[in-house]
Amino acid sequence: MKLLRSVDELRAYSDAERAAGRRIALVPTMGALHAGHLSLVAEGHRHADTVVVTIFVNPTQFAPGEDFDAYPRGLEADLAQCRAAGVAAVFAPPPDEMYPDGPEGGKTWVAVEDITAPLCGASRPTFFRGVATVVTKLLVVARPDVAVFGEKDYQQLQVVKRLARDLLLGVEILGAPIHREEDGLAMSSRNVYLDAGMRAEALVLSRALDAAEAAVRHGERSRDALLERATKEIATASHAAIDYVELRDPESLEPVGGTLEGPALLALAVHFPQRVGADEVVRLIDNRVLRPGV
Ligand code: AMP
Numbered sequence: 001m002k003l004l005r006s007v008d009e010l011r012a013y014s015d016a017e018r019a020a021g022r023r024i025a026l027v028p029t030m031g032a033l034h035a036g037h038l039s040l041v042a043e044g045h046r047h048a049d050t051v052v053v054t055i056f057v058n059p060t061q062f063a064p065g066e067d068f069d070a071y072p073r074g075l076e077a078d079l080a081q082c083r084a085a086g087v088a089a090v091f092a093p094p095p096d097e098m099y100p101d102g103p104e105g106g107k108t109w110v111a112v113e114d115i116t117a118p119l120c121g122a123s124r125p126t127f128f129r130g131v132a133t134v135v136t137k138l139l140v141v142a143r144p145d146v147a148v149f150g151e152k153d154y155q156q157l158q159v160v161k162r163l164a165r166d167l168l169l170g171v172e173i174l175g176a177p178i179h180r181e182e183d184g185l186a187m188s189s190r191n192v193y194l195d196a197g198m199r200a201e202a203l204v205l206s207r208a209l210d211a212a213e214a215a216v217r218h219g220e221r222s223r224d225a226l227l228e229r230a231t232k233e234i235a236t237a238s239h240a241a242i243d244y245v246e247l248r249d250p251e252s253l254e255p256v257g258g259t260l261e262g263p264a265l266l267a268l269a270v271h272f273p274q275r276v277g278a279d280e281v282v283r284l285i286d287n288r289v290l291r292p293g294v
Contacts, residue, residue, distance in 0.1 A: 001079070001082060001083045001087055001088065001089060001090065002088065002089040002090070003079065003089070003090050003092065004089055004090065004091045004092070004093075005091075005092065005093055005094070005097070006093065006097055007093065007097050007098070007141055009091075010052075010089075010091045010093075010141050010142055011141050011142075013052075013089055014052070014141070014142045014143055014144070017049075017050045017088075018143070022048075022049035022050045023047070023048040023049050023050070023145045023146070024048055024049075024050045024051075024052060024142065024143075024144040024145055024146075025043075025044030025045070025047055025048035025050070025051045025052070025144055025145065025146045025147070025148060026044075026052050026054065026138065026139070026142050026144035026146070026147040026148070026171075027040045027041055027044050027051060027052070027053045027054070027087075027147070027148050028054045028056075028134075028135060028138055028147065028149070029053060029054060029055055029056075030055070030056065030057045030058065030071065030189065031055040031056075031057060031072075031073055031074070031075065031078050031092075031189070032071070032072035032073065032074060032078070032189035032192075033055075033077070033078045033081045033082070033189075034179075034187045034188075034189065035179050035187055036150060036152060036178070036179035036186075036187035036188070037053075037081075037150075038081060038085050039150075039176055039177070039179045040148040040149070040150060040176050041053060041082070041085045041086075041087055041148075042085070043148045043174060043176045044146065044148050045086065047145070047146045047148075047172075047174065048144070048145055048146055050088045050089070051085075051086065051087050051088055052087070052088060052089045052090070052091060052142060052144065053082050053087050053089075053090050053091070054090070054091040054092070054138055054142075055075065055078055055090060055091070055092040056091075056092065056093060056098060056134065057071050057073060058098070058130055058131070058134040059095060059099070059103040059130075060099070060103050060104070060126075060129070060130030060133060060134065061126075061127050061128075061129075061130030061131045061134070062130070063124060063125075063126055063127070066124075067190075067193075070193075070280075071189070072189055072190075072192055075092060078090070078092075091138075091142070098134060098137060106133075108133075109129050109132075109133050110129070110132035110133045110135075110136045110163055110167075111129055111132065112128060112132050112159045112162050112163050112166075114252075114253075115155065115158050115159060115162060115252070115253045116128035116129075116132075116155075116159055118155075118246070118248065118253055118255075119155050119244060119246060119248070119253065119267050119269070120155050120156075120269065120285065121155070122244070123243050123244070123269065128155075128156070128159055131156055131159065131160075132159055132160070132163050135147075135160050135163070136163060136167065136169075139164065139169050139171055140169070143170075143171070144171055145171065145172065146171065146172045146173075146174050147160070147164075147171055147172075147173055147174070148174045148175075148176055149173065149174070149175060149176070150175070150176050150177075150178065150179075151175045151176065151177055151178050151287070152178045152179075152186055152187075152188070152285070152286070152287075153285070154265060154267060154287045155253065155267070157173070157175045158251070158253060160173050161173045178286070178287075178288075180206065183203060184203055184206035184207065184210070185199070185202055185203055185205070185206060186205070186206065186284075186285075186286045188284065190282055190283075190284065191284075193274050193280070193282045194272060194274060194275075194282055195274060195275040197275065197276060198239065198272045198273065198274065198275055198276075198282070201237035201238070201239055201240060201272060202237070202270075202272055202284055204233055204234045204236055204237040204240060204270070205234070205268050205270060205284055205285075205286040206286060207233050207236075208229075208230040208231075208233035208234050208245070208268060209230070209266060209268070209286060209287070209288040211229050211230060211232075211233045212226045212229050212230045212266050212288075212290060213266075213288060213290055215229050216260070216290045216291070216292055217294075221259050221260045221261075221292060222258065222259060222260075223247050223256055223257065223258050223259065223260060223264075224258065226247060226260070226266070226290070227245055227246075227247060230245050230266060230268065231245050234268070234270055237272070239272055239273055239276065240270050240271070240272060241270065241271040241272075241281075242268075242269075242270055242271075243269035243270060243271060243283060244267065244268070244269050245266075245267075245268050246266075246267050247260075247264045247265065247266055247267075247290075248264065248265045248267060249264065249265070250263050250264065250265045250289050253265070260290065260292050261292070262292070263289050263290065263291045263292075264289070264290050264292075265287055265288075265289050265290075266287060266288050266289075266290050267285070267286075267287040268285060268286050268287065269283060269284070269285045270283070270284055270285075271283050271284075272284065
């Protein structure tokens with residue numbers, strides 16, 4: 001497995017793979033890899049000959065006061081996981097490779113309109129600008145045939161699909177299902193911030209999705225009733241503070257009407273303290289597409 005540190009190395013590596021007739025899958029990550037990330041690698045292997053993982057904690061998607069400095073980092077362990085998963089190359093650049101003029105020094109940003117406004121965009125107003133810009137840079141340099149993103153970050157996946165289409169990048173963006181712990185908690189690099197008590201409380205996210213899905217299965221079609229069902233479940237965790245609980249169109253991310261008439265995305269973002277009494281909070285997201293009639 002190759003470790004690529006510079007943009008020039010990534011470009012040269014990809015060019016050579018392409019020249020050899022091999023299809024490339026790119027899997028962008030921020031590292032602290034877990035089984036969810038490895039499921040994206042597996043999806044990459046299903047669609048390409050060469051899987052390239054990128055590991056970069058992207059400063060421009062963190063707002064001041066967010067967890068950029070504290071974000072878990074562990075390159076050696078990440079590389080071992082990639083090697084075991086058959087990854088051909090890891091691109092792990094220092095920040096000045098991606099931002100030669102400093103994180104805020106560039107003059108060009110990728111702004112995806114409308115679908116970045118609600119949900120995570122509402123509480124993290126500069127987040128998608130940072131994500132869209134760094135993902136565009138990675139796609140432009142590596143020019144993969146496919147790139148794989150997790151449905152865990154559902155809105156991000158839609159944003160990346162949209163920018164690839166609008167900017168004619170010629171890359172197929174693939175979504176991979178949410179990978180969960182056995183007890184239902186969606187895997188996330190941020191789960192390590194939670195102590196055992198808060199981790200147990202965090203199970204309310206997947207339970208809220210299960211409850212709403214069960215209600216739909218039993219015939220519930222009222223948006224408000226479904227939102228209330230999910231909200232009630234989250235409220236059973238005494239330290240949970242809801243950022244959003246919303247039902248939206250799975251593609252346009254527009255709000256759904258009062259009655260579900262087709263698939264609807266139930267999206268959640270909830271804050272927990274790292275432990276009882278801690279000032280530091282952890283923001284967890286989760287989602288599921290509810291499908292009336294299934
Ligand atoms: P991150 O390192 O958290 O930025 O995530 C990198 C990629 O892995 C993104 O496309 C995420 O959506 C995806 N991902 C993170 N957690 C999961 C999970 N539990 N299941 C599936 N994909 C995930």
